[in-house]
Amino acid sequence: MWIIYSLLTAFSLATSDTLTKRVLVSRDEYFVAWARLIFCLPLLLLSFLFVDIPTLDRTFWIATFCALPLEILAIILYTKALKVSPISLTVPFLALTPLFLIVISYIVLGEKVSVYGGIGILLMAVGSYALNLHKISKDLFAPIKAIFREKGSLLMIAVAFIYSFTSSLGKLAIEHSSPVFFGSFYFVLVVIFFTPIAFAGSQEKLVISKKDAMPLMFVGLTYAMMIIFHMIAISMTQVAYMISVKRMSLFFSIFFGYLIFKEQNIRERTFGSVILFSGFLFIVLGAN
Numbered sequence: 001m002w003i004i005y006s007l008l009t010a011f012s013l014a015t016s017d018t019l020t021k022r023v024l025v026s027r028d029e030y031f032v033a034w035a036r037l038i039f040c041l042p043l044l045l046l047s048f049l050f051v052d053i054p055t056l057d058r059t060f061w062i063a064t065f066c067a068l069p070l071e072i073l074a075i076i077l078y079t080k081a082l083k084v085s086p087i088s089l090t091v092p093f094l095a096l097t098p099l100f101l102i103v104i105s106y107i108v109l110g111e112k113v114s115v116y117g118g119i120g121i122l123l124m125a126v127g128s129y130a131l132n133l134h135k136i137s138k139d140l141f142a143p144i145k146a147i148f149r150e151k152g153s154l155l156m157i158a159v160a161f162i163y164s165f166t167s168s169l170g171k172l173a174i175e176h177s178s179p180v181f182f183g184s185f186y187f188v189l190v191v192i193f194f195t196p197i198a199f200a201g202s203q204e205k206l207v208i209s210k211k212d213a214m215p216l217m218f219v220g221l222t223y224a225m226m227i228i229f230h231m232i233a234i235s236m237t238q239v240a241y242m243i244s245v246k247r248m249s250l251f252f253s254i255f256f257g258y259l260i261f262k263e264q265n266i267r268e269r270t271f272g273s274v275i276l277f278s279g280f281l282f283i284v285l286g287a288n
Contacts (some may be wrong), residue, residue: 039220
């Protein structure tokens, strides 16, 4: 079941990212990041009606408030990356998160990956390299150099590193509460603390027009679904495994990037995605 929930997380995230990038064409990234959170609130608040409020201990509060500033920083960098670079060249670098998680989840949660799981995570890192394979005819290290020339790729690598911490801290908080409660409560806090930052950082007024309301509603709805599916899935298996499967969102992102934004070099990025998918298969083997 955790694989199904993780794949639903991946699809919801890719859909939300694609819709977000469409809005970013004409709007400021701080506004869009804030609006995405605002429009996901109704579904998250509604979920409180269907879950019991657990007893919250000291570990829960420490994990939550340690993750909170990192989550907000990741949201800002994530949205900037979507705005400045092709979605098919930025989102796939989130596949590096499981690589970082091998160390971080062990330190925070004491979780270890199997040999198959380790191979799978490594393959996902190699797949990220292959996304710039069209550069290799000029220089063996050209794909790596291309990463450093693409601002969005660098921003997303930073996000991947931050997510290795927030995912581990989130899993710790879930272990001391419950998946759906934590997901909803945590992102309500994110909205509260991110709102003044968005007001200060945005180059435009944080006013949602009638024209933007419908697109942003779908952005928020798919993002809220991603949050709920994520929290359920991560409570059922090791963090590195769940996040690796969640990174299957890159398949959908590359497809949407080609279909909607007519992005280039899709063949090479598809090849890199195949390597990433093989990594996913190894991770599934390692988790069973």
